[in-house]
Amino acid sequence: MTQLFRSVVFLLIGLISLTSMGGCDFQRSVTINGSGAPPKLVLNSEIIPGRPWRVDVSRSVGSYQAGNPSDSTFTVTDATVSILHGDQEQSQLRLDSLRQYSARQFLPEEGEQYTVRVSAPNLETATATDRVPHMPPTTLSSDLLSGEQNQRNRLLQFTIDDPPGVDNYYHIALQKRAFVRDSASIDTIGLTDVYFETSNRSIIEEMRNLGGLAESEFNFYVGRSAILTDVLFGGTRHTVRLRVNDQQSFLRSDPVPNDGFPRIEYRLYVSALSEDLYQFLHTRRLQNRTEENPFAEPVEVHSNVNGGYGIVAGRATDTLRVEVEE
């Protein structure tokens, strides 16, 4: 038995030595064969009714090659950019001072479909087609809620008449500005983003996986903007209730009652999105949320550019305003 225990002690000493030699170096760089995919054209643009055409053209870079594609060295300045309405070429865009391709000769219209075609030396020609959606009628109203000072005390009700027969996609964003009482138009802080809280099912369903605040776990969503689809209210009049705090973001230097910014204008930016734009916004948020998580399946950002990357998508917008007083 003594011999047995002697053997065990020797073995343990050996094991401990092995461990100490092993060290704690748990990381190592991985060599990836090749530099990644060859460069392609990258188009970024929106087609908004009544707005001039503007297309940002750049080129992509292999993942493991040096360079930052968001800086100007990747801008493609020798491209030929054409706009087609149906099969007819309407215009060629020119490189402007912002190093983007633009034109004011003709403006996009609601309900119409356009194609952007871009070619450049040594790069595959890229095209993107999308239709500009219609902006349905919308309204915005306000009600004061009873509650504590620090809680959200105002209810903004946004109503949309969702067009029937088609799938519709929306984006909303909320801002506000405040005025000194009796001041007609001058405020001192400018536009600020507003966090709103909502229990709207369509927004929760959409935003829960897109990085909404922690409160989304408890069946309401808090954010400054949101995208949503009409899956739950297609073809009907739908009201979205947004709870806000009138005092949020305002630094009250003087706590004297009736001072500060007693008059506030809320602005709700409502956009009707094309499906491509909706998919882009959805997947872009997803990629932001998951790319640092080694256990998550990577998310590919949606692109409607054939032969390249990026998004060229239709959007119709409306701005709703409501003014309130404390």
Add this chain to the structure above:
Amino acid sequence: MCNLPSLLFRPTRGVGSWGVLVVVFGLAVVPAGRAQAPSDTTQASSRYTVEETGTPLPDALDQFVSTTGIDLIYATKLVEGKTTRCHLEEALPSEALSCLLLGTGVMAQRRPSGRFVLVPRPDATRHTLSGFVVDAESGETLVGANLYVPALQRGTATNEHGFYSLTVPEEPVRLVVSYLGYEKKVRSLTLTSDRRLTVELSPSAVQAGSLKVTAEQRPLQHTTRTSTVEVSAAEAKAMPTLLGQTDLLKTLQRMPGVQPGVEGSSGLYVRGGTPDQNLTLLDGAPLYNVSHVFGFVSIFNPDIVQNAQLTKGGFPARYGGHLSSVVEVSVEDGNRKEFDVEGSLGVVASRLTVQGPIVEDKTSFLLSGRRTYLDWLMRGLSKEDLDGGYYFYDVNAKLNHRFSSSDRLFFNLYTGDDRYYNREDDGSSSSSYGWGNLTSTLRWNHVFGSRLFGSATVRYSQYQFTVKANDDMERGTYVLDYRSGIRDLGLKVNFDYDPNPQHAVRTGVDVTHHRFQPGATQYRNNSASGAQLDTTIAPSDPVRALDASAYVEDNVEWTKHFRTNIGLRASGFFVQGASYLSLQPRLSARYLLPRNWALKGAYAWMRQPIHLLTNSSVGLPTDLWVSSTDEVPPERSHQVTLGLSRSFQDVGVDVSLEGYGKLMHGLIEYEQGAAFRLSTDAEWKDQIETGRGWSYGAELLVRRTHGRTTGWLGYTLSWTRRQFDALNDGAPFPFRYDRRHKLTLTARHQLTDVTSLTATWSYRSGIAVTLPQARYRSPLINGFGTRTALEGAEDHPISDAFFTIARSYGERNGHRMRPYHRLDLGANFKWGNAEGFHALKTGVYNAYNRKNPFFLVTDQSSNREDTLQVRSISVLPVVPYVSYRFKF
């Protein structure tokens, strides 16, 4: 020697040689008119091997006479035109003669003169031997023990209740009973009527510390089962393991056809399947979560496990409900003869098992528990007042009572939990996460007769994941209570019926009521101002479903060479007004080739009406079990296998080579970016994609099960693909665990009575991951749709936005991590006597400190060139272990 190419008599190697052969050949005197074969009176006779088939009987008899010198008389007309089909190894001369005459309608009779005369065989009279095979020391039934009659080349195995039934002719036969880890028992007997026989086997001496050989297995070539491997608890305990924690599932991971998940996890990915596609049965009750510590330790307590059997394909009709495999874990019943206490001390957890008789030979119990002490250690070592930690525990309890030799009642309970908790010192807030199984069965076994065995089981099974949190704040209290899980209540009735030696019929029904609760959150917020919120968030009620199935299968012996297992399983799954009915045919066949190789093939159609939603590669408790619905149909699979197998009994080696192909439909996965959320997972249907997958490959297993050196070599060559319309542009892509090669070498050598050495080396191709292939300019979307502070400015179009970088990923799972390989070494010391033992297990995991990749991180390079770099993160370096077991 005669030139008989298709017939060969030779003495078995190591027994004797032709030149010095002394045949002790005694034949029983056969009463006139009784059909009885010659028999041996001693077990010490020389042995013969008879090979090949289709030989004319007269030639075979000539050869037999010239070899053995036996005086044999027969009428030429009696044997003319007849052929013999005999495969026999290590047979006594009398067995060889009986074997030669099998199926010819001729039998041998011994006359007073000592001569043997061949006479026409009257209609054979058969009787059935039935009963249980039990451990001689504890009286516990042994599941899967083999019973084999060499002369008839016929055998059977005990069923999951330890019962067997074997029909043999009314003539002397030699019955060999064996079980892995036990001494082989040989009995000569002659049945004159049906007979009940309980066979007691003693644990092999190796287990107790000496060097006697263990029992032989039933030859692979004698069964129709394919794609099945078995691991005994003793084997698993001997293997070197991470932190000394014996783990049955990790032992099964070393078998061909089984891919492990990430390093250290106990998940089984069988032939391209996923862990939820494994039907895991603990004494017949299904388990939905089979691991602790996020998948790193299996829930099976090795001290009480008898064995584990993994079926990867060729599923008999008795199995259903899952696509990829069946893992059957048998637990000891409890010692019916004396009290035992067995325990283990380890770095991570300790175990204690008590078992013994309540009424000797009638009623026994088993109680076993295991717990980690990580939380205690953390608290003890922490300098701060830490009130929190993690622990797991599990408890097994078993009670069985024998009413008579025909009736037994079993009660079995398993419960186990993992729990993470955290509390503030002042009690103002606390949170805890808990997940675990509770499963319980009540089973009645009844032997209706020597040919009919029945069992009825009522079972309850539950898996639940809970989150609890409360917080006392200045403005009120907040309480969160989240639950998700699955609860089953089921009834199963099975019958085993052996009407004659050519048929073994199994039939039964299984009805299970499932209650799925994919997620419900109760949230209470009591505000100091009086405003209260008390909300239960469960958008839909729990889903209730009824799963009913009936099956019948028949193991048919068409000829000595050709056997089949033909079965049909009819099942219905009824949920929320939707009905899914299916008829699932099953077929396994074996054809005996020359030189005792068996050609085996199988087809199985499987269906799985419950799914596991998971978005992680480790077994997180947030994985959700969900039901098929009217929108989400059950998963289906078709699998074919074809292979060769043979047991070389003289050297104790089994060889199996199999190819397989599997097609799976209705697979589900979370859609891009979807993930577990506390609030709304009842709407999981809206977050999934359905698709299909396929897998094919080949597997080789060479395994030595007895002798001083045991172990196996397992190799897998495989391909696995998935295809979902919404993923990878609809193109097929590799499954994450699509490993092209997997090689495992495992060896255990009994050095002395006390000491054994073990080593395993594993190699597997790297797992598939998705990496970015390009980067490009993309607008920052934070300010999308809003305006700048400038009055009158229009909202930002995308082209005006600030730009950032998006990544474009190539083919999903298009990149491979580095290959994985690892060497584990161990030394086991076991000493004691028949009353008990001490065992010390020590060794090292990952002996040469291979930095195997656990996951990859892709981030910006630090070299300021704005390129991406990929880093491989390893988690388990060389890790020594030591654990101690005892039994008294």
